[in-house]
Amino acid sequence: NAGVTQTPKFQVLKTGQSMTLQCAQDMNHEYMSWYRQDPGMGLRLIHYSVGAGITDQGEVPNGYNVSRSTTEDFPLRLLSAAPSQTSVYFCASSYRHRGPLAGGPFKNTGELFFGEGSRLTVL
Amino acid sequence: ELKVEQNPLFLSMQEGKNYTIYCNYSTTSDRLYWYRQDPGKNLESLFVLLSNGAVKQEGRLMASLDTKARLSTLHITAAVHDLSATYFCAVDKRLTFGEGTQLTVNP
Numbered sequence: 001n002a003g004v005t006q007t008p009k010f011q012v013l014k015t016g017q018s019m020t021l022q023c024a025q026d027m028n029h030e031y032m033s034w035y036r037q038d039p040g041m042g043l044r045l046i047h048y049s050v051g052a053g054i055t056d057q058g059e060v061p062n063g064y065n066v067s068r069s070t071t072e073d074f075p076l077r078l079l080s081a082a083p084s085q086t087s088v089y090f091c092a093s094s095y096r097h098r099g100p101l102a103g104g105p106f107k108n109t110g111e112l113f114f115g116e117g118s119r120l121t122v123l
Numbered sequence: 124e125l126k127v128e129q130n131p132l133f134l135s136m137q138e139g140k141n142y143t144i145y146c147n148y149s150t151t152s153d154r155l156y157w158y159r160q161d162p163g164k165n166l167e168s169l170f171v172l173l174s175n176g177a178v179k180q181e182g183r184l185m186a187s188l189d190t191k192a193r194l195s196t197l198h199i200t201a202a203v204h205d206l207s208a209t210y211f212c213a214v215d216k217r218l219t220f221g222e223g224t225q226l227t228v229n230p
Contacts, residue, residue: 033218042127042211042220043166058217090165111156112218114165 002026006091006115013081013122021076021118023091031094032074033112036060036087043090049074081122091115125150127214129221136202137229144197144224146212155195156213157186160223166211170197202228 007022025032033048035058045058049068063085065077074093078085092112126149136142146155154173158166170179172188172195179186183206185198195212207228213220 035220040132040222042222043213045217045219048217059219092166110154110215110218111168111171112166112213113168116165 004091004093004113004115006089006118008118009116010119011121013078013120015082015122017081019078019081021078021089021091021120023074023076023115024072025074025091025093025113026072027093027113028071029093029095029113030071032068033058033092034064034066034074034076035090035092036085037090037117038087046076046089078120081120083122085120086122087120089118089120125152125214125219127212127219127221129210129212129224131224132222133225133227135227135229136199138203139201141201142199144199144210144226146195146197146221148193148195148212148214148219151190151193152215153190154215155188156218157195157197158211158213160209160211162208169210199226204228204230 004025030051034046035043036046037043044060046060046064047055047058047066049055052068052071055066055068068074092114094112128147130145156171157169159169160166170186175190177188183200188195209223209225211220211223
């Protein structure tokens with residue numbers, strides 16, 4: 001069981017370059033999210049999705065773009081990389097979505113399952 | 124805006140000792156999560172606390188939740204070196220994380 005798979009694990013970019021961090025999960029989770037982890041700041045939510053075709057902004061969305069064309073995949077795009085985006089990025093998924101759409105009770109316990117992280121350096 | 128605060132942020136303790144990590148949050152929530160992260164690794168779920176008064180135990184770790192006080196505690200009993208890691212609490216809605224508590228258990 002692969003769980004949540006992120007690629008690449010390491011990446012070095014130059015300022016202004018663009019790239020996509022890939023995230024895939026095989027647990028049929030409706031909810032997927034991207035966090036960045038910086039020293040002394042815990043994890044901060046960038047974007048999240050409650051199902052295919054639905055995305056929304058988190059706490060720190062600027063400079064990032066997401067899409068959710070399938071249940072399994074949730075790529076994170078850096079449009080024009082900046083040194084401030086140097087960080088470790090985690091993708092996570094869960095059975096968190098309120099069913100059947102919004103407003104219903106949570107399915108399952110809502111805990112997140114994390115990928116192994118992608119360490120990005122922007123020079 | 125939901126704020127989640129952990130203390131202490133750094134904890135160095137001797138093997139065999141007990142200690143408690145605190146997690147305070149600023150708005151109403153009926154569930155709280157604890158995660159563990161080893162250096163260079165991803166986060167792994169430790170506990171899910173789903174209601175006021177919930178208590179969960181796993182080995183030397185015990186977590187509790189007081190939703191009225193907006194407080195969760197992670198109690199460490201008779202610490203061992205293998206517990207050295209960073210511990211995060213996270214609160215519901217969009218899962219807002221605390222800054223993490225870096226625990227080092229010394230022989």
